[in-house]
Amino acid sequence: MSSDPMSASAGPCPLAIVVAVAENGVIGRDNRLIWRLKSDLRRFRELTWGKPMIMGRKTFESIGKALPGRKTVVVTRDPGFSAEGVEVAHGFAEAVARAMRLAGEMGAQEIAVVGGAEIYALALPHASRLHLTLVHAAPEGDVRFPDFDRSAFREVRREARPKGPDDEHPFTFVELERTQPLGPA
Numbered sequence: 455m456s457s458d459p460m461s462a463s464a465g466p467c468p469l470a471i472v473v474a475v476a477e478n479g480v481i482g483r484d485n486r487l488i489w490r491l492k493s494d495l496r497r498f499r500e501l502t503w504g505k506p507m508i509m510g511r512k513t514f515e516s517i518g519k520a521l522p523g524r525k526t527v528v529v530t531r532d533p534g535f536s537a538e539g540v541e542v543a544h545g546f547a548e549a550v551a552r553a554m555r556l557a558g559e560m561g562a563q564e565i566a567v568v569g570g571a572e573i574y575a576l577a578l579p580h581a582s583r584l585h586l587t588l589v590h591a592a593p594e595g596d597v598r599f600p601d602f603d604r605s606a607f608r609e610v611r612r613e614a615r616p617k618g619p620d621d622e623h624p625f626t627f628v629e630l631e632r633t634q635p636l637g638p639a
């Protein structure tokens with residue numbers, strides 16, 4: 455295995471982005487989610503269960519705690535940051551290195567990058583897979599999913615889902631898989 459954690463992300467434990475994004479690109483407002491989608495929370499749990507997750511400090515604070523059944527790596531520049539039940543990294547490469555080690559310990563085949571926008575932007579050039587929930591709504595928000603090179607990916611799954619009883623909107627699950635090689639770190 456390479457000693458470079460970023461090139462290692464292309465290796466045995468790839469990075470997968472998990473995000474719910476509205477039709478206008480919005481993913482959040484006032485450091486919180488902007489919709490109630492129980493079906494998507496269930497999918498998030500399934501996609502991340504038993505895996506290391508990388509998230510930004512703001513997303514961690516919006517969730518408020520380490521989620522069970524997964525290991526959390528929080529990315530922050532704050533040298534004094536600590537929180538119960540999470541590992542802390544002070545840069546994205548360090549976060550990937552920590553998540554790689556955790557994946558080995560957990561026997562996980564994938565590292566889940568779960569936001570927010572700043573962390574998605576850092577992860578996109580290194581991501582092998584995107585699990586998108588396209589939410590059929592156009593809410594106001596202050597955080598958007600970053601632009602990325604869509605041509606580097608092919609769609610391998612699309613599943614339209616009607617609004618369930620505990621969902622505010624209908625949505626479509628889309629899975630993208632990288633076809634072009636990962637760029638240099």
Ligand SMILES: NC(=O)c1ccc[n+]([C@@H]2O[C@H](COP(=O)([O-])OP(=O)(O)OC[C@H]3O[C@@H](n4cnc5c(N)ncnc54)[C@H](OP(=O)(O)O)[C@@H]3O)[C@@H](O)[C@H]2O)c1
Pocket residue numbers: 472473474475480481482483484485486487509510511512513514516529530531532543544545546568569570571572573574576597
């Ligand atoms: N719809 C979805 O699927 C989804 C998923 C996740 C989050 N969200 C939403 O997204 C919003 C939060 O996203 P965000 O972009 O504002 O914040 P974020 O990405 O969660 O966290 C940003 C923080 O990460 C740390 N950070 C960023 N780059 C870093 C680097 N290179 N090195 C070290 N630390 C770094 C900094 O923490 P410090 O300030 O502590 O240094 C920065 O303030 C919320 O509204 C949340 O609800 C939506």
